[in-house]
Amino acid sequence: MQRTQTPSARIRRLSLVFAVLLALGAIAPVYSAVSAQEQTEVRLTGWTASPEEDSLLVQVIADFEAKFPEIKVKYEPVPAEYPTKLQTDLAAGTVADVFYVDSLLAPDLMTNDVLLPLDDLMASGGVKTEDFYPGLIQAFQNDGTTYGLPKDFSTLAMVYDQDALTAAGVAAAPTTWDELRDAAQKLKDEFGSPRIVIPADIARYLAFHYAAGASVLNEDGTEIVLNSEEAATALDFYYGLYRDELATTPADSGAEWPGDALAKDLGDIVFEGNWVFPFLKTNAPDLKFGIAEMPAGPVATATLAFTVCYCIFNDTEVPEQAWELVNFLTGPEGMGKWTSLGLAMPARPGLSAAWLAQYPEREPFLLGGEYAKPWQLGPGGQRFMEDANGEMQNLFAGGQDVATTLANMQTRAEESIKLGQ
């Protein structure tokens, strides 16, 4: 700064500098615009549950790029709040060309014209819907149109601490509700506290709901039939375990989620999906755990199937290249490699034998695939889930009884779920 300048001259000079800087700031983005590339870029986004999962997907993408050198995949994983991020990206028009959609959210997207219909692309690529488990691909179909191909799936099964069950005198894993309650009592007698861990969450409760013969929608999906006598039996059994202090919730046990309770030895029996494996491997490497199918209810053995698909954005500029990517990732080669980590199971029946050969002890999860109901409740399902969980939390706190809970859930479902005509 020059001492000879008058203050006002200095201000004038400074303001000129400022104005120039501001003007430069406006121009700057132009310089960062990149020149056109020879390769076509396809953006891919999804959530990531673990570093193992992340690095495996990167490997599968590398295989794809080796096979299709003219396509460059830009993988943009989202670490948290995926549905929120996806929706804001859709609103801003900056969504990736290919993205994950889970079965619960799919109906909302399918009915809003944001997903590219895949039928023509599938026909030209020789991909048939029969190549996938019907229950899984149906989760991504609406009015006879397919909007996504399932990348994999998971089911709920019973995961238990082998040594704890033996110590409590439970010879074999419980196979029915009665045996489960009996085992819960023996575990409590042995360890002095409830050892089954169940959350107040319909994403777990519904497996019991279906096992009692209850449903959410009627056969043709035109009516909500959540509140029924069968449902009362199911909810009374599920909540009864907690009420009678034979079970605890993750929060009450001091865990983040049931798998965490198992890892920290805060519980011995949980009902979770294949995603527990990498978690238990990292957090409880010495735990000797067993896996069994869900205990049979009064009417059936039931479980839930959680599946995620690859969808293509309706307004993508590179539909052919995006389809090549989806077709590879959900094809025998890509899906075979992706599911070889054992995190999730192949959505193609043709790949299940190879998967089972690699992970024989995980058979109960695969068996569940044959009778599992998809984790899907129609458009508005995500909102209903929040309401229903609130009702379950009130029930668990003793604020209302089973009948009121089911009646309220029925009302909430009628308000939130948009039924087919």
Add this chain to the structure above:
Amino acid sequence: MATASLPRQRRSRNPIVAEDRIAGWVFLIPSLIVFTGFIFGPVIYAFWLSLRDYQLINPSKAHFIGLDNYRTLLSNRDFHVALRNTIWYTIGVVPAQTAIGLVLAVLANRKIRGRSFFRTAFYFPSISSSVVISIIFLWIYSSNGLLNFLLRSIGLPTPRPVWLSNPNGMIGMALGWVGIDSVTPWLAGPSIAMLSIMMLNIWTTTGTMMVIFLAGLQDVPGDVYEAASLDGASRVRMFRDITVPLLKPVIFFVVTLGLIGSFQVFDQIWVMSEGGPAKTTTTVAYLIYVEAFEQGKGLGYASALSVVLFAIIIGLFLIQRRFAGSNT
């Protein structure tokens, strides 16, 4: 203000004044751009959005629907629940943070040893990251956390479900103990989970209020106290009849800040309870987020909620100003 009253022709006649004016505007531009772009613009835009059906999933379908969002809101159960939770929260937090802040300020204003230590210690929670504090309180409130450990070690029962998972209303529970069952939801009171978050927020905001009161106390002339003590007034009497009346403008300011803060509480809830259990910690500000971004009724409806929240806060401010009198 003074330049605005200058005669019009003087502006152009005097080149130095004109130059200064230009320089003034140039220096104002950055903050004006920020203010317009990030505060004033979005506020106007939110008003406009509140008249539209706007879903994030498909903004191209957005269209004008007049006052429909406001009609929906009036009869919407989630909004009623959120309003109820926010009111209970405010009733619990504002008086507590004001009263404790005032007492702490008076104590920290006395000439005692380690005064600056106490001032810093009480103020510290206010300047810490709310997310970090929320996570620490998650541990304190957890099943095997510090709070349950203390309660167990003195033989007291702990709630089941655990603190932040317990939707039971405090007043409803108290009435249940004396044999009155099934009170209406409006009278059930804040849930145990909400109470847990209220305790945390009283603890963190009290420090800010204390600092504001401390500043106010510096303006209370010492000779008033001297005169009072010569007349034989007790400390309690001096606090009641000198400190509180002279601090009235500051109390008004603190209560206003508290009301606004309470009606906007969001981050602690987002970190600690996500509006649960059973929506008993869903405040209006949190509901705005849920409706906008988590499969709710869309951005238009959420904007209508925020306009209503704005109106409520302004209304409360005006009512409070009337009660506080014109001298403030």
